[in-house]
Amino acid sequence: EEAEQYAFNADVTRLMKLIINSLYSNKDIFLREIISNAADASDKIRFLALTDPKLLGEGDQAKLEIFVDADEEHNTLTIRDRGIGMTHKDLIETLGTIAKSGTQNFLEAVAKGADLNLIGQFGVGFYSSFLVADRVTVITKHNEDKQLIWESDASEHFTIREDPEGNTLGRGTKVILHLKEDEKQYLDTQKIHVRPAVPRPFAPPIRPAHSPRPFAPPIRPFVSSCRVPPLSRLLPQDLALRYSEFLDTPVFVNMKKTVKVPEEKAPEEEEKPAEEKPEEEKAPEEEEEEAETADEKPAEEEAEPKMVERTVWEYERINPNRPIWMRSPKEITDEEYTNFYKSLTKGENSEMNFRAILYTPETAPTNTLELMEKNKHIKLFVRRVLIADEFEDFLPRYLNFIRGVVDSDDMPLNVSREMLQESSLLKTIAKRLVRKILEMFSQIAKRESPEDYRKFWKNFGKNIKVGILEDQANKQRLAKLLRFESTKSAGELISLDQYVERMGKAQADIYFITGESVQLLRDSPFLDAARRKGIEVLFFTDPLDEYLSQVMGQYESHKFISVAKEGLSFGDETQAQKDHAKLLKERFEPLTAYMRRLLGDRVERVTISARLREPSEAPCVLTHTSSSFSPDDLEYAPVPESVPEPENAEVDGSQPTEIPLEAEAEPEAPKQEAEPAPSMHEDL
């Protein structure tokens, strides 16, 4: 009766209404918020106690721990800490009458479609308790005040009264969530903590002052044989652990467990009546125990006592003893790092729930224009309610042929089209879906029948190429989907990976030739050199291909090189060969210039081969093939044994003056200048 009534700030009332009526599916986050408040409160007193240790108190009170208790009878979930607690003034100010700046910001963000999960980031996490509770009681004891009870049912008012039971907490805060009818699943302590715990010290049982349920029975020897069901049989969530894993303050969950005990060892007192169970369902621990006493086993088996099931409540510490940064980096998994990041950022970038079914149709877009159009084939649902048909800006343009539905659990139902476009949540969903879609494509590529991918490639290859140009993030993934015919593919389509796999040791680059059709390209003189060296060349017959290769620059560190490029080399030259080439280039230059003048554009190409002798090197033939008479594209090959040495074809690198090629100096006397040239094999 002595409760004082206070009015909530109007924004806070709006916030609570929004939360309590929310259809948001990821309600679990309330536990993260309440536990993190409890941990903050513990940190605060720990900090103050650095300068004044008396503040901590003695015995249990000095132990900064957090306890989570479920009360099935009263339908409450209680989170209790021994933190700093709140004074009367704190309660009024922090829990209601004064709206924090975050209140308004959060309301605005939610109106724009922000995820409720982000509530903690706006500094109003406490109110997330109304996601699962329709009434919240906060009992708190601050060193400088009496024990107080704050209570709210999300209406416009809250009450504060002195606790008639006096100081039962010592110090700290107890948040009692009176769960909504349909949120009772949070009473399932297996849901709150599902990981079978490594045996850890149990929290000292403190009888909660406001819980009429008899407190957990003291731990008895038989508990050692208790068995927590394996993970797979439990509910698929480990909430408290998920949210407290990285807290410094120990978090204990009072776990309801069913244990089997031999009948005669069973303690008679306090336990609820247990049902009898057939003995074959033994816990592994019991089997181990049996194994240890193997000698007496046969006798024991006969005398196996009847097993009875009992329900016990027992605190289990759920977060690890050491914070992650104090552990050896070697033993920390990527998942732990990711989870730690999530706990640091209060749910930022955390998971979201959505389902999607997407299809790649078999038929191609009917015309090329369609390639430029946006995807109009995705229907967007929020919790099974269709909110957008033909939602255009969802998938990138190059995936405009994908059809299907997406159903998100985490979006507000009342989103407008504009909000949808801005929604970061939707962008994240789209990003994930693009990855999935690309996976779907590579699965088609892996199918047994190559015809499937050929069909896909014929219909949507252009889209993939546009994707490489437009989707930076997925460029590499998309490049894996590219297919080409090549000089060695015999009509089949090959991937860049296949090309790279077949490359010779010395080959570093990917060679291609561009042209209108494979047929025309097959006879191209540009292929000669590559053919002689056994190098595979890709046929780029789509006008997009070359542009694509320029934009990509390289594929997995292999550059794209056109075989029509001037000065092409295949990367297998030795230094000596390069020196030779330089030498020959110097000597061929005047000859080439002369021939250019002589023949003009009447010839297509000139090949000049010269056999070189170099003391340190095996002799080799250098061939100069040119359609442009450029001396740049010299090419090297070992002397084929069957080829007879051309007469007078020796160029001694050490005495370059032996071949006087003075074409530039005396252009008017071609015959004369050509005379020394017989030392080279000329082939027009």
Ligand SMILES: Nc1ncnc2c1ncn2[C@@H]1O[C@H](COP(=O)(O)OP(=O)(O)OP(=O)(O)O)[C@@H](O)[C@H]1O
């Ligand atoms: N267990 C607790 N012990 C002491 N004070 C608490 C406790 N829980 C809440 N409070 C007080 O209530 C305030 C409001 O909590 P709320 O969760 O809404 O915001 P916050 O903790 O400031 O920010 P965040 O949501 O980021 O944790 C806290 O700042 C704190 O002063």
